[in-house]
Amino acid sequence: MQAVIDSGRLYAEHLERERQRLEEEMAFYQRNPASAPAALKQRVAQNAQQRQQQALFLADQEREKARIEAQYDAELQLLRRLWDSAPQR
Template identity: 45%
Template sequence: MFADAPIHGHRANAPGAAGPGIFTCVDSNGKRLSADRPISECIDREQRVLSGSGTTKRIVGPTLSIAEREAREAREREAALVRQRAQEATRQSRVLLSRYPDKATHDVSRQEALAATQSVIDAANARISELVQERRSLDDELEFYRKDPSRAPATLRRRLESNSESVQQQNQAIADQRAERARINARYDAELERLQQLWLAK
């Protein structure tokens, strides 16, 4: 099989050639080479390792440069990430279907999440109503010092400041909860879009 092929070290049919195997390849000039070790002329291409009977024992890929090896490793890492993302997406889809087998279940969950924020808004509005009543009473007291507000007692001024700060805090709480409601609706809308696809695929 190798009678006409140049041999690096010894001929393919020489004694001892059946040991680790015979490396064979076709170089860049189209010439078939054989040797008892990896062939340097074929470092950039595939080499076959043959047994003494001439059958292929294994195939050795091309030896890559540092840049080529880094590029291959980068491709392998990216492919692994793609597989990992696909597996995670599949897992999340299973969890989503298990949690929300139908639209009614999803709607109930949305309303429960929104109800929690609405209770905070309602409590804040109730507190603001109390603070408005309190402010009217404080303003009535301040009326006695209308001509010279600087003469108002320090306790009255502190209560006025505290009332204003409390109103601001309650308004901020309402704004925060409204923003949270928007986030909740956006999340449930995105889930519903995905679920509708999953329900159809069942």
């Protein structure tokens, strides 16, 4: 689970670097953003969408990790009670 989260964070970092490069390209059209090429506008929009989707994915993975850890903690508590109540040999 942690490997998936780590991989997702790396991809999010990649998307952020790409966003910065796109902003640098868009800076050329700062005075008139409407004059920016359609392909550049599309890449900016796609990057924004991908960053949003990646953030949602990471949030889902973090929630799932927390759920799994809570389940294991509950099972460990039950096991400890059982071990404590088991007759000693």
